[in-house]
Amino acid sequence: MKLLKTFAFLALATISTLPVMGQDLLARQAPIDRKMKAVDSVALHRLIEIESFDSPSADLYEDWDNLHAHSRVVEMPDSFRISLKNFCMPTTSRVLTSNFGPRWHRQHKGLDIKVYIGDTIRAAFAGKVRVVRYEGRGYGKYVVIRHDNGLETYYAHMSKQLVEENQEVRAGDPIGLGGNTGRSTGSHLHFETRLCGVALNPALMFDFRNQDVVDDYYVFRKSTYQKESAAATRLRGAGGITFDSTDMTEDEVELATAAPAASYAQETRFHKVKKGETLYSIATHRGTTVDAIIKLNHLKKNAKLKVGQILKFN
Numbered sequence: 001m002k003l004l005k006t007f008a009f010l011a012l013a014t015i016s017t018l019p020v021m022g023q024d025l026l027a028r029q030a031p032i033d034r035k036m037k038a039v040d041s042v043a044l045h046r047l048i049e050i051e052s053f054d055s056p057s058a059d060l061y062e063d064w065d066n067l068h069a070h071s072r073v074v075e076m077p078d079s080f081r082i083s084l085k086n087f088c089m090p091t092t093s094r095v096l097t098s099n100f101g102p103r104w105h106r107q108h109k110g111l112d113i114k115v116y117i118g119d120t121i122r123a124a125f126a127g128k129v130r131v132v133r134y135e136g137r138g139y140g141k142y143v144v145i146r147h148d149n150g151l152e153t154y155y156a157h158m159s160k161q162l163v164e165e166n167q168e169v170r171a172g173d174p175i176g177l178g179g180n181t182g183r184s185t186g187s188h189l190h191f192e193t194r195l196c197g198v199a200l201n202p203a204l205m206f207d208f209r210n211q212d213v214v215d216d217y218y219v220f221r222k223s224t225y226q227k228e229s230a231a232a233t234r235l236r237g238a239g240g241i242t243f244d245s246t247d248m249t250e251d252e253v254e255l256a257t258a259a260p261a262a263s264y265a266q267e268t269r270f271h272k273v274k275k276g277e278t279l280y281s282i283a284t285h286r287g288t289t290v291d292a293i294i295k296l297n298h299l300k301k302n303a304k305l306k307v308g309q310i311l312k313f314n
Contacts, residue, residue: 089222
């Protein structure tokens, strides 16, 4: 009996101290919680800033419409920088069958790339699927994706769509299969790039022949867009790089003449030397070696590079 009373007394004493101990623990934890809250707040604001910087599409488009392919055309900015980083070519095909621009008395608002029925079509950039529909007299089975860089890309005439509306996709994710649906005269992919609802020439950004983008960024400028679009078609469109240099810039002529059509190979790619660049920095940037660049361009190992010089790197 005495032992039982002793045990009961100890249990009661222990229970009575728990609130105090709990309060002490909470008191010690409070400053830590305030610090973590401050850290979380700073991190959250930083994340929002980064997302706002990397997602200019939020400032360009006011609506989200799953019913209509073409978003409402809004006022185009005088200039706008489009990031082309973290891309994936929508198809591995290098064959263009039709250019952007006037065709059959109407405007062809994209590029046609030869694909076969069942070929995998992939998202060019990360983004969110806005439209997955069928249009018998036009696009056939098509998909529209809005990207964080401000672009919307269109993939038309597919035999099958592999994504759903409002689905998040990453660059390179399969979104459909090549086909010949809708208004099409043979299996191919119709590929469009639009900014603020306005179709831009994909050849300004994508080089299907070389399976690459033209640079890390493309800067759209209202004042020079038409001229740049025409030059891009001559350089990277269907039919090779035959061109009329009368309305081309000096840089465009220099780049075009560095790879004349008579000797142009599909695998050949070029780099224009910028101020401060070396063979080593160019090789690193282009994913090749100094020896390979020297061999391709018949250079000496101690050769000095000139700003504006055109080098083969593949």
